[in-house]
Every structure is written in structure tokens, then in C-alpha cells.
Amino acid sequence: AVVSTQSTGFITAAQLYNTLQACSCGVTKARSLVLISNFDSRHIRALAFDDYIRCCVTVQSLHTAFTKHQTNGSTSTLNLEEMLNMVIESRPRPVQNLSFD
Numbered sequence: 607a608v609v610s611t612q613s614t615g616f617i618t619a620a621q622l623y624n625t626l627q628a629c630s631c632g633v634t635k636a637r638s639l640v641l642i643s644n645f646d647s648r649h650i651r652a653l654a655f656d657d658y659i660r661c662c663v664t665v666q667s668l669h670t671a672f673t674k675h676q677t678n679g680s681t682s683t684l685n686l687e688e689m690l691n692m693v694i695e696s697r698p699r700p701v702q703n704l705s706f707d
Contacts, residue, residue, distance in 0.1 A: 616652035618642075622661070629662075631669050632680060641665070664697075671696035 617625075623638035633641070645653055645661040653661060671692045675682040684692065 614652075616650065616654055617658045618652050622653065622658070626662075626665060629666070631665055633665065667696040668693070 619638045619642045626633040645657045
């Protein structure tokens with residue numbers, strides 16, 4: 607899927623929505639605006655590449671965690687503890703003990 611259709615180097619809410627739809631993440635246009643607002647580190651109402659990657663990794667991780675709890679179509683019933691565990695376990699973990707030796 608083409609992401610930055612205007613070749614600005616930044617991803618707008620509409621472009622983010624189209625990309626996430628192409629990836630079958632089921633994100634609404636309203637949620638795309640919220641994602642832009644939450645991941646826009648430059649406060650320009652668009653995502654730079656690094657912000658875009660963080661956003662997509664988060665959405666994909668949560669989407670994967672949610673599908674493990676899905677019971678019927680696109681719905682799931684979770685209690686607070688299950689929801690918190692799902693969010694915490696879906697967060698990318700830092701890589702430990704890296705070296706070039």
C-alpha cells in the first residue's frame with residue numbers, strides 16, 4: 607500500500623486510515639485522527655516516519671492481542687485485568703544485551 611501519496615515524508619490521518627484498512631486492522635477514520643494526535647511527536651497533525659512506525663507497531667500489537675480474545679466476529683468481552691494484561695503484553699519489548707562482537 608502506498609502510504610505518503612503526496613511525497614511530503616509525513617503521513618496524514620487519511621493516509622494512515624487507508625494504510626491500516628489495507629492491513630485489515632479495522633481502524634475507523636475517527637480512530638485514525640486519535641492515533642495521529644497521540645503519535646505526532648512534532649505537533650504537525652501528521653506522522654513523521656519514526657512516529658508512523660511506532661504507531662503501526664502499537665496498533666498491530668494490540669490488534670494481534672485482541673484477536674486472541676475474540677469470541678464472535680470483531681467483538682470480545684474482557685474484564686479489567688484481562689484488558690490490562692493484553693495491553694501490557696502487547697507492548698514491544700526492548701532488545702537486551704546487543705553487541706557487535
